Amino acid sequence: MASHVHPTDTTLRDPAGLFSESIRRLIIASYWLVIIAAIPLWWQTTSIERLSLPTSRVHAQAANTLRFPVHIRLENVQDDSLAPALQQFVQERTQTSGLDVTVDDKDADSYTITLAGGPPLVMERQLTYPVRSGTLPALADTLAALLVPPVDVHRVAQYSPRYRLAFTLLNEDAAAGTSISSWDVSRAISRHLSPILNSLSVLHNFTVESQVQFHAPLAFSPVALPHGYGLTPEDLTVFVNSAEWSLSSSVSNDPVLHFILFIPSESHKPLQILDSNGNPSSSDAFLLPQWGGIVIYNPPSDLDSSQLPPSALTSVFSTFAHQLLILLGVPSLLPEMRTDPSSALTGWQLDALLRRRASENADGARDTLESIVKLVDQIENMPVGQDVRGDVQNSLTALDKMYASTSLNETLHQSADALTLASRAFFNPGMLALLYFPAEHKYAVYTPLFASAVIPLIAAAMREFRAWRKERR
Amino acid sequence: MPRKPRLVWLLCLPLLAASHSIPSETFEEELHVRALPDGKVASRFSFSVLLEGTSPRNPQNLSAEDESQHYTLFPLTLGQILREYAVTELHLTLNAGNWNYGRWGYPDEVDVGSGAELWAWMGEGGTATVDERWRGLRNALAGLFCASLGSLDELRTTSPALFAPSGGLPDWGMHNPHEIRHASLPSEHVCTENLTPFLKLLPCKSLSGIATLLNPHRLFDADWHGMGLHVSWLPEAGVQARLTFQSVTDPLRSSDKRDWSFASIFDRKIERRCPSATASHVVVSLPDNGAYSIQPPPPSIDRASNAAVFDLKKEPVEFDAPLDISMQWPNDEGFEYNLVPQTPLSVRRLLHGSSQDRGSLAVSISNSGNESVSVAYLETLPWIVQVYLHSMTFSINGVPRDDILRNFTYVPPIPHARAMELTLNLEIPARSTVLLKMDVTKAFLRYTEHPPDAQRGWDLPPAVLVPHGGKRMYTPTLLLDLATPDFSMPYNVIIFSCSLVAFIFGSVFNLLTRKFVVVKVESK
Numbered sequence: 001m002a003s004h005v006h007p008t009d010t011t012l013r014d015p016a017g018l019f020s021e022s023i024r025r026l027i028i029a030s031y032w033l034v035i036i037a038a039i040p041l042w043w044q045t046t047s048i049e050r051l052s053l054p055t056s057r058v059h060a061q062a063a064n065t066l067r068f069p070v071h072i073r074l075e076n077v078q079d080d081s082l083a084p085a086l087q088q089f090v091q092e093r094t095q096t097s098g099l100d101v102t103v104d105d106k107d108a109d110s111y112t113i114t115l116a117g118g119p120p121l122v123m124e125r126q127l128t129y130p131v132r133s134g135t136l137p138a139l140a141d142t143l144a145a146l147l148v149p150p151v152d153v154h155r156v157a158q159y160s161p162r163y164r165l166a167f168t169l170l171n172e173d174a175a176a177g178t179s180i181s182s183w184d185v186s187r188a189i190s191r192h193l194s195p196i197l198n199s200l201s202v203l204h205n206f207t208v209e210s211q212v213q214f215h216a217p218l219a220f221s222p223v224a225l226p227h228g229y230g231l232t233p234e235d236l237t238v239f240v241n242s243a244e245w246s247l248s249s250s251v252s253n254d255p256v257l258h259f260i261l262f263i264p265s266e267s268h269k270p271l272q273i274l275d276s277n278g279n280p281s282s283s284d285a286f287l288l289p290q291w292g293g294i295v296i297y298n299p300p301s302d303l304d305s306s307q308l309p310p311s312a313l314t315s316v317f318s319t320f321a322h323q324l325l326i327l328l329g330v331p332s333l334l335p336e337m338r339t340d341p342s343s344a345l346t347g348w349q350l351d352a353l354l355r356r357r358a359s360e361n362a363d364g365a366r367d368t369l370e371s372i373v374k375l376v377d378q379i380e381n382m383p384v385g386q387d388v389r390g391d392v393q394n395s396l397t398a399l400d401k402m403y404a405s406t407s408l409n410e411t412l413h414q415s416a417d418a419l420t421l422a423s424r425a426f427f428n429p430g431m432l433a434l435l436y437f438p439a440e441h442k443y444a445v446y447t448p449l450f451a452s453a454v455i456p457l458i459a460a461a462m463r464e465f466r467a468w469r470k471e472r473r
Numbered sequence: 474m475p476r477k478p479r480l481v482w483l484l485c486l487p488l489l490a491a492s493h494s495i496p497s498e499t500f501e502e503e504l505h506v507r508a509l510p511d512g513k514v515a516s517r518f519s520f521s522v523l524l525e526g527t528s529p530r531n532p533q534n535l536s537a538e539d540e541s542q543h544y545t546l547f548p549l550t551l552g553q554i555l556r557e558y559a560v561t562e563l564h565l566t567l568n569a570g571n572w573n574y575g576r577w578g579y580p581d582e583v584d585v586g587s588g589a590e591l592w593a594w595m596g597e598g599g600t601a602t603v604d605e606r607w608r609g610l611r612n613a614l615a616g617l618f619c620a621s622l623g624s625l626d627e628l629r630t631t632s633p634a635l636f637a638p639s640g641g642l643p644d645w646g647m648h649n650p651h652e653i654r655h656a657s658l659p660s661e662h663v664c665t666e667n668l669t670p671f672l673k674l675l676p677c678k679s680l681s682g683i684a685t686l687l688n689p690h691r692l693f694d695a696d697w698h699g700m701g702l703h704v705s706w707l708p709e710a711g712v713q714a715r716l717t718f719q720s721v722t723d724p725l726r727s728s729d730k731r732d733w734s735f736a737s738i739f740d741r742k743i744e745r746r747c748p749s750a751t752a753s754h755v756v757v758s759l760p761d762n763g764a765y766s767i768q769p770p771p772p773s774i775d776r777a778s779n780a781a782v783f784d785l786k787k788e789p790v791e792f793d794a795p796l797d798i799s800m801q802w803p804n805d806e807g808f809e810y811n812l813v814p815q816t817p818l819s820v821r822r823l824l825h826g827s828s829q830d831r832g833s834l835a836v837s838i839s840n841s842g843n844e845s846v847s848v849a850y851l852e853t854l855p856w857i858v859q860v861y862l863h864s865m866t867f868s869i870n871g872v873p874r875d876d877i878l879r880n881f882t883y884v885p886p887i888p889h890a891r892a893m894e895l896t897l898n899l900e901i902p903a904r905s906t907v908l909l910k911m912d913v914t915k916a917f918l919r920y921t922e923h924p925p926d927a928q929r930g931w932d933l934p935p936a937v938l939v940p941h942g943g944k945r946m947y948t949p950t951l952l953l954d955l956a957t958p959d960f961s962m963p964y965n966v967i968i969f970s971c972s973l974v975a976f977i978f979g980s981v982f983n984l985l986t987r988k989f990v991v992v993k994v995e996s997k
Binding site: 014024028166173175176179181182186189205207208209211212213214215217246249250251444445452453456457 | 538541546548616617680745990
C-alpha cells in the first residue's frame with residue numbers, strides 16, 4: 001500500500017497505518033486502566049491504619065462511679081433502734097466517699113461491732129465499743145475514720161503492682177573516722193517489714209534489695225551548731241545527692257521506694273534535723289514524699305565494731321516500717337484506738353486502702369481512656385493500630401468486670417489491670433509514627449512526579465474524546 | 474487472737490533462714506605501674522569484688538521470683554543486671570587508641586581492641602532465649618556505662634568459640650549448655666561520661682584508695698587508655714567482678730627524660746586509704762639494669778617479678794600520706810628509643826582498593842621467633858563487607874604457599890541480618906611473614922541503613938589473633954568507605970529523578986499514541 005510513495009522500496013510502510021485508530025485508543029485506555037487499577041494499591045500502601053476506638057463505651061464509662069457496699073453488724077445489742085440510727089449517722093459522714101453503708105444485726109462476713117466497755121479496740125475486722133444511744137455520734141465518727149481514713153495523698157506513691165524497696169546504708173565519708181560498714185539488713189527486714197509486706201501482698205508485690213556505700217558526700221554544707229551540725233528544712237529538700245549517690249536501678253521500670261540510713265562523717269557529727277525556728281528537733285528521720293525515707297544515725301564515738309549495733313538497727317527499721325506505711329498510703333489508726341500489737345495491719349486499714357487504691361485506679365483508667373479518644377480525634381494522621389485498640393477494649397472490659405466484681409481484691413485487681421492497659425495504649429510508640437510527616441510533605445513529593453506524568457495522559461484522553469465525538473456527529 | 478503471732482512467725486521463717494546465707498564480700502585493689510621499652514609508662518588499675526560462695530543465676534529460674542539482693546561491696550546496679558539476664562560470664566571493654574604490641578609488648582589486660590567490645594557466656598533454657606537476654610544485657614550496660622552499646626545489635630553479634638570463658642561455667646544439665654555472644658563496636662568513643670559511671674561502681678569511688686589516681690583530665694590525655702568490666706564465676710570462690718583501667722602515658726612528651734611520678738602522670742596522689750579494701754597494693758616493676766631510684770623506698774620487693782610492692786593496708790603505715798611514688802633514672806642524659814619488637818608475633822591488616830564497590834583484604838602475620846607457631850585468626854565483619862573465600866591466597870615473600878592454612882570455620886553473613894565469622898587455623902613458619910589476601914565486595918546500603926549524622930566511613934572491628942596457648946592479640950581497626958548517596962538535598966534529588974521519570978514516560982507515551990503521517994515532499 002506504500003507502493004505509490006516509494007515505488008522502488010517495498011519494505012517501507014505508511015506510519016499512519018501502523019496503528020489503527022482503535023488500537024491507539026486501546027493503548028490510551030490501557031494506561032488509564034492501569035492507573036485506576038493501581039489506585040487501591042497506592043491507597044492501601046500509603047494510608048495510615050486508623051482503627052476506630054470504642055468511643056461510646058469510653059464516654060459511657062465516664063458517667064460510672066465506683067461504689068462499695070459496706071456491711072456492718074452490730075453484735076449483742078438488744079435495742080433494735082440503734083442499728084438504723086447508727087446507719088443514718090455513718091451514712092451522713094461517709095456520703096461523698098462512694099460507700100453504701102448498711103448496719104444491722106444480721107450475720108454476715110463483714111465488719112462487726114461488739115459491745116464492751118473501755119476505749120475502742122480494733123481487731124481484724126472487729127471493733128469493740130461501748131455502744132449506747134448516747135455514744136452513737138462518737139461511734140459513727142470512729143467508724144468513718146476507720147472506713148474512709150484521711151490520708152495525705154501528696155506523700156503516697158503512685159499505685160504500682162510491684163515496688164522495689166531499696167535499702168541503702170550511706171556513709172558520708174568512711175575513710176575519715178568511724179563508719180558503719182555492715183548491717184544485718186535481711187534479719188531487720190524480716191523482723192520489721194515482712195509482716196507489713198505479707199499483709200500488703202494482696203495489693204503489691206515487692207522486690208527487696210540493699211547496698212552499702214562508703215562515700216556519699218552531701219551536695220551542701222550543713223549549718224554549724226554549738227554542738228554538731230544541723231539540717232534546715234530547706235536542706236532536707238535537696239538532701240539526696242542523686243549525682244553522687246548511685247541509687248538508680250538499671251533493669252526495671254518498677255517504681256523504687258528508697259530507704260536510706262545516713263551516717264554523717266566525722267567532720268559533720270552529730271548531725272541533727274532543725275525545725276523551722278532553727279532549733280534541733282527530736283526526730284532523726286524525715287520523709288521525701290513519693291520517693292522514700294531517710295534516717296540519720298550518729299554513731300557513738302566509742303563504737304567498737306563497724307557493724308550497726310542491734311539497738312540502732314531496731315529503731316532504724318521501725319522508722320523505715322513507719323515510713324513505708326505512709327508512702328504506700330496505709331491509713332493509721334486514731335491515737336485513742338487500741339489494737340492487737342502482734343498483727344501488722346487490721347482488716348479495717350487494709351480494706352480502706354484497697355477501696356482507695358481501686359477508686360484511684362478506676363479514675364485514672366477512665367481519664368486515660370478519655371484522653372486517648374480525645375487525642376486520636378484531634379490529630380487526624382495519628383495511626384491507631386490493632387494493639388492500641390485491643391488495649392483500649394481490654395481496659396474497658398476490665399472496668400466492666402471491676403463494677404461486676406464482688407470482692408475487694410477482685411475490684412482492685414481489675415482496676416489495676418484497667419489502668420495498666422489504658423496507660424500502655426496511651427504510650428504506644430506506634431501512635432507517634434507519622435506525627436512528624438505531615439500531608440504537605442507527601443504532596444511535595446508526589447506533585448513533581450504525578451503532575452508531569454499525568455498531564456500528557458489527560459491531554460491525550462481529551463483529544464481522543466473530542467475526536468470520537470466528532471466522528472459520532 | 475492467740476494464733477496470729479505464730480502465723481506471722483512462720484511467714485518470717487524462710488526469710489530468717491535466708492539471712493544466714495548472706496555472702497561475705499571482699500574487695501581488693503591493685504595498681505601496677507611499669508615503664509615500657511619506648512619510655513612510656515603503662516599503668517593498670519584492677520579492682521575486684523568477690524561475692525563468696527555465690528553462683529550465677531540459672532536461667533531456668535528466670536520466671537520465678539528472684540531472691541532478695543543484699544550487697545555490701547558488690548555494686549548493686551551490676552548485680553541487678555547479672556541476675557535479671559542470668560549472665561554467667563561477662564566482659565566489657567571500652568578502649569581508645571591502638572595498642573602497639575611491637576613497642577609495648579603484651580598488655581596486662583588482654584582485651585585491648587579499639588572501641589567497645591562486649592562478650593558474655595549465658596546458659597540456655599528458661600523463658601527467655603539467650604538472644605533476648607543478650608539484647609537486654611546490651612541495653613542495660615549501655616544505660617549503666619553511658620555508651621552506645623545498644624548498637625551492638627544482631628548485625629554485629631557473633632558466637633566465636635575462640636573466646637573461652639575465663640572462669641567456670643556451672644553445669645545445668647546437658648539440655649542447657651552455655652552459649653557465647655560477642656560483639657564489638659570500634660567507632661565507640663570512650664570518654665569521661667563512661668568513666669564517671671565506672672567509678673561509681675567502686676566501693677570507694679574515686680574518693681579514697683588507689684582509685685583516687687583515676688583523674689579523667691590526665692587519663693583521657695594518655696596515648697592509650699581503656700576500661701574494662703570482667704565478671705566471672707570462680708567455682709571455688711564465687712562470683713567475681715573485676716573492674717580494670719589501663720593507660721599508657723608518655724613522660725617524654727614534655728621532657729626528654731623518662732622519669733615519672735604519680736603527680737606527673739595522674740596529677741594526683743593517694744591521700745587516704747580505702748577502708749573497705751581487704752587488700753590494696755601498688756606494684757612498680759623495676760628495671761632489670763641501669764641506675765634508677767624509686768621514692769619512697771619500697772617496703773618490700775618481689776624478687777620473682779622484680780617489682781617493688783607497696784602494701785597500703787599494712788599497719789603501721791610505712792610512708793606518710795599522701796603517697797606519691799616516683800621513679801628516676803639519674804644517669805640518663807636523654808632517653809634513647811629501643812625499637813626492638815617486643816612480641817614474637819605481629820599482625821597487620823589492610824583494606825586495599827579505591828573503589829566503593831570491591832577491594833581486597835590483606836593480612837600479614839610475622840613470626841620473628843625461631844619456631845613455627847600455630848595461631849587462630851578470627852575475623853568478624855559486619856555484612857556490609859563480604860569476603861570471597863575462593864580468592865583466599867597465602868604467600869611468603871611473594872611465593873604462594875598452600876601449607877599455611879590448617880583448618881577453618883566460616884559462618885557466612887546474611888545481608889541486613891547477620892555478621893560474618895571466619896576463623897582460620899594457621900601455621901606460621903619461623904622467621905617469616907605470611908601474607909593472606911582475600912577479595913571483598915562492599916555492600917550498597919538501603920537509605921535507612923545509613924547513619925543519620927555526618928560520618929567518616931564505617932569502622933570495621935579488629936581481628937583477633939590467638940597463638941596456641943598464648944595471649945589474644947588485636948589488630949587495629951579498618952575504615953571502610955561505602956557508596957553514600959548525597960543526603961544534603963533530598964528535595965532536589967526528588968525533583969531531578971521525577972523529571973527524568975516524567976520525561977521517559979512522556980516520550981514512550983507519545984511514541985505509542987501519536988499519529989504519524991507521511992508528508993509527501995515534491996522533489997522539484
